Amino acid sequence: MNVRKSSIWERIYLGIMFLVMYLPIGVVIAFSFNESKLPVRFTGFSLVWYEKLFADHAMMEALLNSLILGVLSCLLSAVIGTLGAVGLSRTRWRSRGLMEYISILPLMIPEIILGMVLMAFFYMLRLPFGMLTLLIGHTIFCVPYILIEVKARLEGLDPFLEEAARDMGAGPLRTFRDVTLPLVMPAVLSGSLLAFAMSMDDVVISIFINGPRLSTLPIKVYTQIKTGVTPEINALCTIMLAATVLAFAAWYLCKKLTGGKEEDEQQVD
Amino acid sequence: MKHYKKMIQPYVVWAALLIVIPLILIALYAFTEEGNEVLTLSFTWKNFAKFLESTYVNVVVKSFWLGIITTFLCLLLGYPLAFIISRFPEKTQATLILLVTIPEWINMLLRTYAWMNILADNGIINQLLDLLGMRPVNMMYTDFSVILGLVCNFMPFMIIPIHTSLSKMDKSLIEAAYDLGATPFQTFRKVIWKLSIPGVLNGIMMVFLLSVSTFVIPKLLGGGQYMLIGNLIESQFISVGDWNFGSAISLILAVIILIFMSLMKRMDKQEE
Numbered sequence: 001m002n003v004r005k006s007s008i009w010e011r012i013y014l015g016i017m018f019l020v021m022y023l024p025i026g027v028v029i030a031f032s033f034n035e036s037k038l039p040v041r042f043t044g045f046s047l048v049w050y051e052k053l054f055a056d057h058a059m060m061e062a063l064l065n066s067l068i069l070g071v072l073s074c075l076l077s078a079v080i081g082t083l084g085a086v087g088l089s090r091t092r093w094r095s096r097g098l099m100e101y102i103s104i105l106p107l108m109i110p111e112i113i114l115g116m117v118l119m120a121f122f123y124m125l126r127l128p129f130g131m132l133t134l135l136i137g138h139t140i141f142c143v144p145y146i147l148i149e150v151k152a153r154l155e156g157l158d159p160f161l162e163e164a165a166r167d168m169g170a171g172p173l174r175t176f177r178d179v180t181l182p183l184v185m186p187a188v189l190s191g192s193l194l195a196f197a198m199s200m201d202d203v204v205i206s207i208f209i210n211g212p213r214l215s216t217l218p219i220k221v222y223t224q225i226k227t228g229v230t231p232e233i234n235a236l237c238t239i240m241l242a243a244t245v246l247a248f249a250a251w252y253l254c255k256k257l258t259g260g261k262e263e264d265e266q267q268v269d
Numbered sequence: 270m271k272h273y274k275k276m277i278q279p280y281v282v283w284a285a286l287l288i289v290i291p292l293i294l295i296a297l298y299a300f301t302e303e304g305n306e307v308l309t310l311s312f313t314w315k316n317f318a319k320f321l322e323s324t325y326v327n328v329v330v331k332s333f334w335l336g337i338i339t340t341f342l343c344l345l346l347g348y349p350l351a352f353i354i355s356r357f358p359e360k361t362q363a364t365l366i367l368l369v370t371i372p373e374w375i376n377m378l379l380r381t382y383a384w385m386n387i388l389a390d391n392g393i394i395n396q397l398l399d400l401l402g403m404r405p406v407n408m409m410y411t412d413f414s415v416i417l418g419l420v421c422n423f424m425p426f427m428i429i430p431i432h433t434s435l436s437k438m439d440k441s442l443i444e445a446a447y448d449l450g451a452t453p454f455q456t457f458r459k460v461i462w463k464l465s466i467p468g469v470l471n472g473i474m475m476v477f478l479l480s481v482s483t484f485v486i487p488k489l490l491g492g493g494q495y496m497l498i499g500n501l502i503e504s505q506f507i508s509v510g511d512w513n514f515g516s517a518i519s520l521i522l523a524v525i526i527l528i529f530m531s532l533m534k535r536m537d538k539q540e541e
Contacts, residue, residue, distance in 0.1 A: 010353045014365075017350050020421065021372050024383030027393065028375075031386070080283050087277025099277075101530075102284050105292075107475065108526050110482025112502050113519040117291040120298070120512070140287050143280075148471075152430075156437055176276070197373050203485060221378050225489070237379045245371070 025241065032234035049235040056232065059220060063236075066217040069131065070199040073138035078192045080139065081146030086180060088147075089154040090162075107144045114140055115208035122209060129211030137209045138202065142195035149191030153184050295523075298516035316517035325501065325518070332498040333525075335412070336481035339419040340427075343476045344469065346420070347427035351468075352461075354428075355435035366432060369425050381418055381489045388414050388490075410492035418490040419480045426479060427472035434468030435461070470537050478526060498522055 035044035053059060088099060106114060118137045127133055161183070165175040203218040210219060221233055302311045320326070354365045372380065387393045388408040395405040408414050438461070446456040484499030491497075498518065505515030 010356075013349060014353055017346065018368060021369070021424070023387065024380045024421070025372060025375055027383045027386055028379060080280050083276045084280030084284075087280060091277065099281070099284070102288055103280075104530075105288050108478050108530050109292075109523055110478075110499060110502070110519070110526075112482065112484055112499050112506075113295065113523065114291075116502070116506050116512075116515065116519070117295050118287075120294055121287075121291045124294070136287070139283065143283065147280075152433060152471075193370070194373070197370070201373070201377050203378060218376055218378060221376055222485075225378055225382055233379065233382070237375060241371075241375060 025237075028234050028237045029241070031231055032238045034231060034234075037231060049231040050239075052230075053232045053235045053239075058215070059217075059232070059236065062215045062217045062220040065131070065214060066200055069134055069138060069216060070196050073135050073142050073199050074192050074196045076135070077139045077142035077146055077195055078188055081143040081191065081195075082150050082181075082184065082188050084143070085147045085150035085154060085184070086176070089151050090159070103147055104144055106140045107148075111141070111202075111204040115205040118205065119208040129209055130214050133209045133211070134206060134214070134216070137205055138199045141198055141202070141205070145195045145198060146188065146191035149187040149194070150184050153187035154180075157183055292523075295516050295519060298513050299520040301513060316514045317521075319514055320517060320521065328496050328501050329498055329521070329525075331496075332481050335416065335419070335487075335497065336477050338416055339423065339480040340473055340477040342416070342420045343424050343427040344473060347424050347472065348431055348465075348469070351428045351431035351435055354432055355438075359436075362432075362436060366429065369428050373425050377422055378485060378489070380422060381486055384414070384418050384421070385409065385489060388417070409490070410495070412491075414490040415487050415495065418486045419483065422486060423476045423479050426475040430471035430475070431465055431468040434465045434471075438464045467537060470533050474530065474533050477529070481526070482522070 030042065032049055033045050033047070034042050035046040035048070036042075084103065088096065088103060115137075118133070118140065122129065122133050122136075162175055162179055165179045166172075170178065201218060202216075203222045206216050206219055207222070210216065217236075221236075224230065224233055299316055300312050300314075302313050302315070350369075354362055354369075357365065385392070389395070390405060390407060390409065392409075394408065398405055442460055442464070443456055446460045451459065482499050484497065484503050487495045487497045488500060502515050502518050502522075505511050505518065509515075
């Protein structure tokens with residue numbers, strides 16, 4: 001396992017895998033600028049699909065709905081999931097094993113069952129289908145993603161760090177805020193990112209609980225694909241990709257800035 | 270430790286309301302007579318009998334078979350990738366993992382749709398083959414196209430947990446193995462693989478459960494005839510409208526999955 005010797009093959013493998021992962025995205029981007037409606041051959045550069053997209057009010061509304069939903073369900077889930085993970089991995093109560101099963105159950109259960117089950121549940125509660133049911137519904141898969149990430153991180157941490165903080169006289173809240181939370185923050189962030197991605201991506205659950213009037217972006221896309229896709233969707237995807245890259249860049253910068261601060265603080269201490 | 274118990278309360282309430290109660294609801298549906306009002310409480314085994322009578326069992330078998338193949342391919346292709354990534358400097362690792370997750374941000378429908386364009390009879394691959402003077406290959410609406418779609422969609426769920434456990438690993442253990450005279454293969458099998466097993470099990474669990482329950486990808490890449498368990502449940506709820514039979518299938522699927530999950534958990538515990 002000589003690192004230098006195998007390096008070139010490793011890089012080739014890495015390259016091939018990323019090529020396959022990004023090929024569909026490349027195709028979508030390329031065809032979003034295609035003049036022709038058929039996504040088969042590139043006939044010429046054109047921005048006509050972008051114009052059509054922005055003129056489509058229903059599509060813009062769906063996009064807005066999806067963004068609101070993604071952010072809200074992510075925030076709500078980050079709170080519930082992080083508290084749940086800390087509670088689960090730091091307590092030794094009798095029903096802990098059961099809770100752990102339950103905590104990942106939503107990921108074990110097919111989305112389609114979750115969607116149908118939520119629909120039946122909300123129907124039983126007489127909740128009006130719309131943004132509220134979507135928000136509650138999306139936490140069902142957002143929370144576990146965050147919880148798993150945070151829990152994995154907590155398990156790798158030294159529990160004595162928290163004990164040390166308590167021994168030094170920090171209250172439980174302070175220990176959580178100043179010791180545990182900063183330590184698990186990277187996991188909270190990466191879990192939330194994944195959860196946001198899932199929320200923006202979700203069709204199956206949403207389609208059961210969105211109600212007749214409200215449409216999220218994936219639902220809009222799903223109905224369009226079923227009735228034959230217009231390249232408008234490709235244009236939309238390209239914009240979303242650009243937004244994603246920008247969001248990641250912003251996130252990365254944030255992390256870098258706060259990371260720098262932490263180091264400074266350590267030096268001062 | 271008391272304060273942690275308080276902390277978990279919102280989570281417990283959430284889990285009870287959104288996971289436990291709705292699941293009880295499903296069981297009620299599965300065991301009750303037709304009709305979308307569950308609370309009639311007229312119990313029956315009819316829904317399960319219907320499942321055994323027909324060819325629905327084949328659908329389940331096919332779903333599990335596809336799930337296993339997909340998971341295996343994801344592990345086979347994803348493990349080396351995670352391993353390679355974990356050997357880069359930490360900053361590069363973060364970037365590479367970011368690159369792995371970015372495709373997940375693109376709507377799954379769109380990625381699947383893009384694959385349709387690539388694989389179609391007059392799609393990109395066949396056009397390339399045509400340019401090279403080769404015969405076109407039929408790839409759409411086959412097991413191949415479905416498996417390809419599943420593997421590409423769910424690969425990040427295998428790579429990320431494996432990478433997490435590989436990057437957490439103490440690198441000096443590998444050096445120690447070498448110093449003690451282990452061959453690269455021995456080092457991998459006895460040290461690296463062993464330490465990465467929690468990640469592998471996590472990945473297997475995620476990919477298998479996602480692929481066994483999918484219904485959008487087989488619908489788009491496999492065509493309307495392609496029946497997997499997800500499609501079966503969907504058709505029962507949306508087109509047929511038999512919520513009770515749909516619930517019974519769901520319940521069977523859920524039980525099989527729970528068994529699979531506890532097996533995985535046991536393996537994880539054994540490793541520890």
